[in-house]
Amino acid sequence: MIPLYDTARSRRFPSVNWTLILLNGLIFYYEVTMGEERLNRFILDWALVPAQLTSNYAENWLTIFSSMFLHGGWLHILGNMWTLVIFGDNIEDRMGHGNYLVFYLLSGTAAALMQTFLIPGSQTPMIGASGAIAGVLGAYIILFPRARIASLVPILFIFTLIEIPAVIYLGIWFVLQLFSGWSALQGAAAGGIAWWAHVGGFVFGVIAVHLFTGKRYY
Numbered sequence: 741m742i743p744l745y746d747t748a749r750s751r752r753f754p755s756v757n758w759t760l761i762l763l764n765g766l767i768f769y770y771e772v773t774m775g776e777e778r779l780n781r782f783i784l785d786w787a788l789v790p791a792q793l794t795s796n797y798a799e800n801w802l803t804i805f806s807s808m809f810l811h812g813g814w815l816h817i818l819g820n821m822w823t824l825v826i827f828g829d830n831i832e833d834r835m836g837h838g839n840y841l842v843f844y845l846l847s848g849t850a851a852a853l854m855q856t857f858l859i860p861g862s863q864t865p866m867i868g869a870s871g872a873i874a875g876v877l878g879a880y881i882i883l884f885p886r887a888r889i890a891s892l893v894p895i896l897f898i899f900t901l902i903e904i905p906a907v908i909y910l911g912i913w914f915v916l917q918l919f920s921g922w923s924a925l926q927g928a929a930a931g932g933i934a935w936w937a938h939v940g941g942f943v944f945g946v947i948a949v950h951l952f953t954g955k956r957y958y
Contacts, residue, residue: 741891741892741893741904741909741912742891742892742893742899743822743823743826743889743890743891743909744826744890744891744892744901745826745889745890746826746827746830746884746887746888746889746890746906747887747888747889747890747903748830748884748887749830750829750830750832750833751833752833754828754829754832754833755832755837756832756837756838756840756841756844757824757825757828757829757832757840760824760828760841760844761821761824761825763809764809764811764817764820764821764869765817765821767809767810767811768810768811768817771810771811783810783865783867784865786803786806786807786810787803787806787807787810787865787866787867788803788804788806788807788852788856788866788867789803789862789863789864789865789866790855790856790859790860790861790862790863790864790866791860791861791862791863793852793856794856794860794861804848804849804852804853805845805848805849807852807865807866807867807868808845808848808852808868808869808871808872809869810867810868811867811868811869812867812868816868820868820869820870820873821869823873823877824869824873826889827873827876827877827880828840828844828873828876830883830884830887831843831876831879831880831883834883834953835879835952835953839952840952842952843875843879843945843948843949843952844872844875844876845872846875846944846948847871847873847874847875847876847878847941847944847945847948848869848871848872848941850871850875850940850941850943850944851870851871851872851874851875851934851937851938851941851944852866852871852937852940853940854936854937854939854940854941854943855871855934855936855937855940858921858925858936859924859925859936866934866937868934870934870937870938870941871934871937871938871940871941872941873941874917874937874938874939874940874941874942874945875941875942875944875945875948876945877910877913877914877941877942877945878910878941878942878943878944878945878946878947878949879945879946879948879949879952880906880910880945881906881907881910881911881914881946882945882946882949882950883949883953884906885905885906885907886905886906886907887905887906888903888904888905888906889903889904889905889906889909889910890902890903890904891903891904891909914939914942917935917938917939917942918935918939920933920935921935921936921938921939924936
């Protein structure tokens with residue numbers, strides 16, 4: 741399922757959401773201007789590596805945040821940023837700008853810690869905004885369960901536009917992340933994807949969303 745848009749409408753301009761998208765885009769542009777050797781060093785310096793975080797948290801804690809703004813290719817960043825465009829504006833509208841920014845960063849933190857807790861010895865660098873975005877999706881399924889997500893769905897090898905209720909669309913997405921994460925724990929190839937980061941971010945969003953929809957800060 742490829743999401744195109746949602747039917748929920750925000751009442752004000754999502755300035756924080758677009759700032760996050762712009763920041764991710766600028767950092768990715770910086771990445772693509774590097775040579776391969778320099779880029780590999782940059783990723784190793786700023787990505788989150790679970791084994792390094794568990795062995796020396798004091799030295800590596802900053803990578804929890806820096807890793808949220810790194811991406812591994814065009815499909816990686818375009819998929820993440822498009823998802824943020826569709827779902828992030830509504831969550832910022834309900835939380836307020838300041839609360840949304842804190843919520844986004846904490847979602848990414850919860851995602852990183854979940855992946856690290858379950859696979860603490862992994863030497864695979866974790867990069868990408870998907871853990872933080874998973875928190876946004878978790879908040880969305882609570883706040884906008886009846887919204888509809890217009891998606892391209894393959895039916896008999898033909899992509900068809902279908903509007904799917906958000907609770908079903910995101911519920912299917914979460915089950916797929918959970919199943920893939922469980923398979924990875926059983927030794928199946930993870931394809932370089934931190935499935936448990938997605939699960940951790942989503943669960944945090946579901947649990948914490950109402951803590952951020954009360955008093956708004958600017």
